[in-house]
Amino acid sequence: MKNLITLGLLILLSIKLCAQEKVQITIIKNANIFDGLNEKLISGSDVLVEGKLIKKIGKNLSAKDATIIDAGGKTLIPGLIDAHWHTYYSNAPQSILATGDAGDVAIIGFIGAERTLMRGFTSCRDVGGNPFAVARKTDTGEYPGPRLFISGPPISQTSGHFDFRGKNDVPRNLTDPMPYWERVGLIMVADGVDEVIRRSRENLRMGATQLKISGGGGVSSSYDDLDVQQYTFEEMKAVADVAKTWNTYVAAHIFTDEAVQTAIKAGIKSIEHGFLMSDETLQMMKDNDVWLSLQPLLDDEDALHFDNPYSQEKFSKVTAGTDHVYKRAKELGVKVAFGTDALFDPKAAEAQGKMLAKLKRWYTPYEVLKMATSTNAELLMLCGPRNPYREGGIGSIKEGNYADMILVDGNPLKDIDLVANPDENFVVIMKDGKVYKNTIGN
Template identity: 30%
Template sequence: MNHRIAALAAGLLLALSTQAQTPAAATPAAPKPLVLKAAHLFDGRSGTLVSPGVVVIQGERIVSVGANPKVAANMRVIDLGDATLLPGFIDAHTHIASDHSDDWAQGFYEGMLRFPVEQSFHAERNARATLRAGVTTVREVGAADFVDVALRNAINQHLAEGPTMLVAAHAIGSTGGHCDGSPIPPERMKEPGPLEGVCNGPESCRQAVREQMKYGADVIKICASGGVLSEADPVDVPQLTPEELKAIMSEAHTWRRKVAAHAHGDLAAKLAVEAGVDSIEHGSFLTPATLQLMKQKGVYLVPTRMTQEWVLAKADTYPPKIGGKARAAATAHSEMMKNALKIGVPMAIGADAAVYPHGKNAEEFGDLVALGMAPAAALMTSSIGSARLLGIDADTGTLEAGKYADVVAVKGDVLKDIRATEKPLLVVKHGETVRMD
């Protein structure tokens, strides 16, 4: 035995000696700086175009931006010609982890029957489509089974392709509300609790917040009012009490998490704003008084305009209860948006993908312009608007030196053709060009 140990020790010493004599691997050369050139540049902060436009990128970050930054001979240059360079789009309200189906009932129940691992493959497909649409950052506002948390982690580890994600895990709401499941007989399905985002009473709601944060939520999403695509609830009634709302806000904000409130109804939104919410999602029935209160408190509106138009067009294909709610919410939303624009409520873009097909996110810009918003202002609901709401404006949202190289190129002058945002020519995320095929 002693001879054996001696032999092993000698072998180990020889191996270590050989390893020590092996030259260290050469440090890989830093990638060449990337230069993007185009006829125009919209930096996302000034609200104006620079012509021509140049962005110089080193690694993940922007080095310089402007009409004539210094370009060295060793740099890789992509000249896009008659195009506009823009900050990568930031969608503040999406559901990448969920699928769209033109048949609402079939899609809803098929999704419920999938294993979480299977759904994660669907989620990655949706993430790829979203990134190719020019969306380099998203806020995922509610997903089952922590699929969104897993997808975010996989993207961060370069195991999956998609936008940078801030995720909510399960959206939080009351029993029977929009964040609860459909009214399936209880003996056929396990009733959800705080872990799944269903809570009743302040302490139960506090627990639901803690559960989501424990398992990785970056943001807390709540259902303050009823919803359109849910079967059991009226669309506009409050679904959380003032005490429940205060418990949610205090817990989330203590952990430095922001809170997004799904709220079609005016009273529900008002209660959420008074409790300290950071954003109101949808806002179909908001009155001028509540919009004024939001402006006063700096609460963002994420209007999800294109979703309203989508559900109105599809209303006849939904179950009757849902179709009726879709018509009422979409009709009221138009008037609400006119008031919101007049009052000057801070806005962030959010397209609510999964209600409609993934990869169409940028249609929201054109829909906002159709309501009377200036093209530059519509674009800034993404750049400055979404970035500030999400708390990431120090790192992304505008084309400025030191920020992540998240860039989209679209054809022509984007301020003359806002719909050009719907067909990006090039997408760069964190300095890496995205395959557009």
């Protein structure tokens, strides 16, 4: 009887082991590696990937049952990171705010997530929206999309940048129902210290990795001009204090000096945009170790287009400061991150790589690639223990990191424009050790 029980247990164990999914092993051989940190390529090397992680980097690597990808001397780079992305806003037309619903936005965002990954962006910091469902699906590996560091609904004051209510929806009574887009978490309006604390904690409860507020006027919004500071010092400090208690940080949409300086004093650690800042404010950012999350937005052939002339006029004013801020931030040594902030236009979203290549106006190809990989990863890691991806690191090719990598047909350290055409030049795209694209035929 005892022998029969033992045999039965062994059979059950065997069945369980057989049912377990086999760990995928992949070796990328004969690649010239840009590790995300150093300008000099690691020539003729192999990368052994086991499951989601980079197991070993070296020459002549082998492993039983490994899938081999022969890079043939092509350049292997870390997966790209967009530090200012909107999973839901990027592809949805602005008119959807008037005519659509949460289902429309979610479907557009879910489809757009695959396109984002196939442009080589394996990680994005989503600084406004409610794409938690998209992240839950893509994190399983069953559906393609970048890993997302989500702020949740961006928090704005009444008449602020994220107050998308209709013209006649104010005054708002305390007993009025919450507007639809706030109920579904696309945006959030909060006024006063108590209310911004509550909404901040709600975002963290939803799973936010960092918080996002509007601290100044915006381009796409209808009721605020660019010079307006949004939120008082006390309100900004309240949000920053909540983030601190959760061991994370706050990103703030702001363009102008006074608002940025108030945000810095309040403890906010990431300034989004900042196109109209002076040298004095940039130096204050440097002195207080505050990040500048900047986008290479210019009033050129890739300019964003808006449904109303008021927003278009503000866009022109903002982009007039782009060149100055990039130059001075670099000269002063401010920590600068790369993002795109594509809004309400699938064509703008598709230009994600082209936007990265535009940094060549101010940076060398090495500086551009480093910013979009290891530097951006450094900013994302300010979320500390709120980071949902703690099994490995991101932003660089090194042992123990997530296997987020792109094989480029050419050397982007010599020709950064290669990243502007990922369909043609990115021949392998891997995220979490899973190959989502392989056009080199092995």
